[in-house]
Amino acid sequence: xxxxxxxxxxxxxxxxxxxxxxxxxxxRRRLNGDQRAEDLxxxxxVAVIRASxxxxxxxxxxxxxxxxxxxxxxxxxRKQFRDSPxxxxxxxxxxxxxxxxxxxxxxxxxxxxxxxREILMLREFEQLSYAxxxxxxxxxxxxxxxxxxxSRMALKEYLExxxxxxxxxxxxxxxxxxxxxxxxxxxL
Amino acid sequence: xxxxxxxxxxxxLMAYLDGELTANRATAAAAHLGECAECQSIVPGFRGVxxxxxxxxxxxxxxxxxxxxxxxxxxxxxxxxxxxxxQRKWREIFGPRWATLAWAGGVAxxxxxxxxxxxxxxxxxxxxxxxxxSDSSAxxxxxxxxxxxxxxxxxxPAETVLLIAPxxxxxxxxxxxVANGPMIIRSAxxxxxxKEFDKARANLEAILKRHRGYVGELKAGGTTGSGxxxxxxxxxxxxxxxxxxxxxxxxxxxxxxxxxxxDVTSQYVDLQARLSNARxxxxxLTDLLRNxxxxxxDVLQVEQxxxxxxxxxxxxxxxxxxxxxxxxxxxxxxxxxEDYKAQLQVVPPSTSTRLSNAAVEGYRSMADxxxxxxxxxxxxxxSLLLWGVVLFLPxxxxxxxxxxxxxx
Numbered sequence: 001x002x003x004x005x006x007x008x009x010x011x012x013x014x015x016x017x018x019x020x021x022x023x024x025x026x027x028r029r030r031l032n033g034d035q036r037a038e039d040l041x042x043x044x045x046v047a048v049i050r051a052s053x054x055x056x057x058x059x060x061x062x063x064x065x066x067x068x069x070x071x072x073x074x075x076x077x078r079k080q081f082r083d084s085p086x087x088x089x090x091x092x093x094x095x096x097x098x099x100x101x102x103x104x105x106x107x108x109x110x111x112x113x114x115x116x117r118e119i120l121m122l123r124e125f126e127q128l129s130y131a132x133x134x135x136x137x138x139x140x141x142x143x144x145x146x147x148x149x150x151s152r153m154a155l156k157e158y159l160e161x162x163x164x165x166x167x168x169x170x171x172x173x174x175x176x177x178x179x180x181x182x183x184x185x186x187x188l
Numbered sequence: 189x190x191x192x193x194x195x196x197x198x199x200x201l202m203a204y205l206d207g208e209l210t211a212n213r214a215t216a217a218a219a220h221l222g223e224c225a226e227c228q229s230i231v232p233g234f235r236g237v238x239x240x241x242x243x244x245x246x247x248x249x250x251x252x253x254x255x256x257x258x259x260x261x262x263x264x265x266x267x268x269x270x271x272x273x274x275q276r277k278w279r280e281i282f283g284p285r286w287a288t289l290a291w292a293g294g295v296a297x298x299x300x301x302x303x304x305x306x307x308x309x310x311x312x313x314x315x316x317x318x319x320x321x322s323d324s325s326a327x328x329x330x331x332x333x334x335x336x337x338x339x340x341x342x343x344x345p346a347e348t349v350l351l352i353a354p355x356x357x358x359x360x361x362x363x364x365x366v367a368n369g370p371m372i373i374r375s376a377x378x379x380x381x382x383k384e385f386d387k388a389r390a391n392l393e394a395i396l397k398r399h400r401g402y403v404g405e406l407k408a409g410g411t412t413g414s415g416x417x418x419x420x421x422x423x424x425x426x427x428x429x430x431x432x433x434x435x436x437x438x439x440x441x442x443x444x445x446x447x448x449x450x451d452v453t454s455q456y457v458d459l460q461a462r463l464s465n466a467r468x469x470x471x472x473l474t475d476l477l478r479n480x481x482x483x484x485x486d487v488l489q490v491e492q493x494x495x496x497x498x499x500x501x502x503x504x505x506x507x508x509x510x511x512x513x514x515x516x517x518x519x520x521x522x523x524x525x526e527d528y529k530a531q532l533q534v535v536p537p538s539t540s541t542r543l544s545n546a547a548v549e550g551y552r553s554m555a556d557x558x559x560x561x562x563x564x565x566x567x568x569x570x571s572l573l574l575w576g577v578v579l580f581l582p583x584x585x586x587x588x589x590x591x592x593x594x595x596x
Contacts, residue, residue: 012261013253021248028246038249046260105244123206124241130208145208149199156233159240 005052016045019065026069026126031076040076044069063132066122070136108158116151119144194227196220201227205234371511373450374426374518376433382440385416385526392420392524395435399428404519415528422520429518436522443525456511463504470497 003011023044027037047068055064109117119137122128130148134141196204196217203209204217221227382388389408396403401424410416424432437445473494477487537545 009261016253016257017251020251024248025246029244034249037246038254041248042254042256045257049257049260049264052264102244105241124238125244130203130206145199145203149202152202152234152237156237159237 002055005055012049015048015061019062020045022126023065023069026066027073029121029125030073036076040069040072043072047072059135060132062128063135066126066128066132067136104159108155111158112151112154113147116147116154119147120151120155123148194220194224196227198227198230201230202234205231370451370453371456371515372426373452373511373514374429374447375449375521376429376445376447376518377521378433378436378445379443379523379525380437380440381443381525381527383527385418385524388439388524389418391439392418392422392436392522395432396422396424398435399424399432401425401428401432401517401520410526415526417526418522418524420522420524422522423517424520426516426518429520432520436520440524440527452511452515456508456515459504459508459511463501463508466497466501466504470494470501473497 004015020041024037024041027040028034031037031040044065048065051068059067109121112120115137119133122133122136123130128136130141130144133139133148134144137144139147196213200209200213200217201221204214204221209217221231380388393403395401401422404421404423406418406420408416408418422432433445433447473490477490477494
């Protein structure tokens with residue numbers, strides 16, 4: 001990042017190549033629509049370019065990028081909330097890869113508290129450290145650890161039947177998967 | 189049943205699996221995990237959740253850089269080394285640019301506040317020096333009592349006017365006043381009606397004495413058949429005005445009351461500044477007279493200028509002293525009216541009194557008659573004598589002719 005700030009375009013290309021996928025995944029798992037996730041990923045990099053003169057290496061580049069991404073995500077959610085008619089919920093984000101797994105996981109994650117879900121997702125999907133999550137969420141590290149523990153324990157319970165389904169899917173037993181899913185009340 | 193005490197909490201175990209424990213705790217966690225079957229059973233649960241979550245993948249549609257980013261990159265052209273190492277070091281110490289600006293703003297605000305306080309406090313110290321000097325040289329006022337010669341007849345009692353100057357020196361100096369806050373000239377008007385006029389008047393003086401006040405002016409008067417009235421301008425120390433008012437109100441029924449205050453702080457400070465300037469001018473002119481030589485006309489002109497400046501200084505000194513006095517002592521204009529009740533004379537005068545009065549009246553009438561006759565004779569006697577002399581011979585001639593005609 002400092003090299004890019006110093007005028008090196010190859011440095012930015014390297015940054016883009018390294019973080020494009022994670023940032024796309026960040027938006028895709030939280031929003032509906034591939035295109036919107038792609039747009040926001042691009043907006044994140046454009047924001048990085050425009051703010052490069054003011055960049056100060058006070059945190060890891062990864063944290064810096066995710067802080068921009070979180071701001072864009074918050075703005076997007078506000079926009080969606082304003083634009084959507086009252087009572088109508090936004091469609092669930094389902095990735096193209098393994099859509100069944102995405103749906104189950106999404107359902108389980110929805111049951112978590114907002115803050116706990118965000119911490120868990122930042123840890124599991126973005127692979128951020130506790131300290132980075134604490135900085136992004138503006139929370140003490142110990143709070144992050146406690147909430148992460150709670151969310152994992154809760155998610156473990158929510159995913160228990162899903163684990164069986166997941167194993168069934170892995171084993172190719174479609175009948176077993178549907179049976180278990182219906183028993184859980186999932187809408188596929 | 190024995191309860192197993194785990195030296196590593198489940199949260200710490202999770203942090204150990206995430207690689208987020210410190211080296212010491214990680215070693216302890218690893219050791220405990222190696223020997224505790226219960227804790228070992230927790231581990232698959234955590235790992236299972238992570239493994240399931242990993243199945244939710246999101247792959248971006250392409251790997252090439254989108255045009256919007258390429259364009260932004262081309263437009264940005266960040267200046268090479270726009271942040272120098274020195275600037276980076278500075279920001280490490282004082283934070284980012286906005287934080288530095290906030291720091292600078294805070295420091296500037298503190299400086300402005302301190303400067304403003306300094307500006308307000310400094311003239312007060314100057315005031316102290318000048319005031320003390322002035323007081324040390326000021327003449328003490330003396331008590332002055334004057335009784336007016338007013339009319340003594342027509343049933344109207346003599347009107348007494350008392351002009352009493354303060355016995356004591358000013359309670360507070362100008363510096364004290366300015367240092368203690370704004371300089372306010374306070375005044376109050378109070379109108380009372382009392383049934384016991386004499387008692388109220390006596391109590392008024394006692395109140396004044398108690399509050400270290402003095403009478404600026406006092407007028408007491410009245411006519412037969414109506415109530416008496418006392419009008420007084422009282423001066424009391426400013427800090428005693430409220431207490432004095434409260435006590436004076438107890439002397440009768442309050443008909444009207446009003447208070448006012450005039451802030452003269454800026455005028456006083458301005459006066460001090462002008463006085464200081466005038467003194468400096470006087471000093472410079474005096475030095476000029478002492479050290480420079482020149483034509484006689486020039487010297488005379490400088491002396492005239494010195495006289496003019498000294499006159500201004502004296503005038504400003506008097507004004508300043510007057511202002512200090514007005515601030516130190518509040519003015520209370522009090523009017524006390526008697527609640528008059530007409531008295532019916534039910535007891536007639538005694539006979540002896542009436543005889544005595546009659547004798548006195550008779551003697552006075554006789555004396556008045558004699559005096560009046562004497563006055564008449566003295567005033568008309570010469571004229572009568574003159575006319576008697578002039579008319580005596582014609583009158584005698586006429587009288588003889590008349591007697592002769594009657595005889596014939």
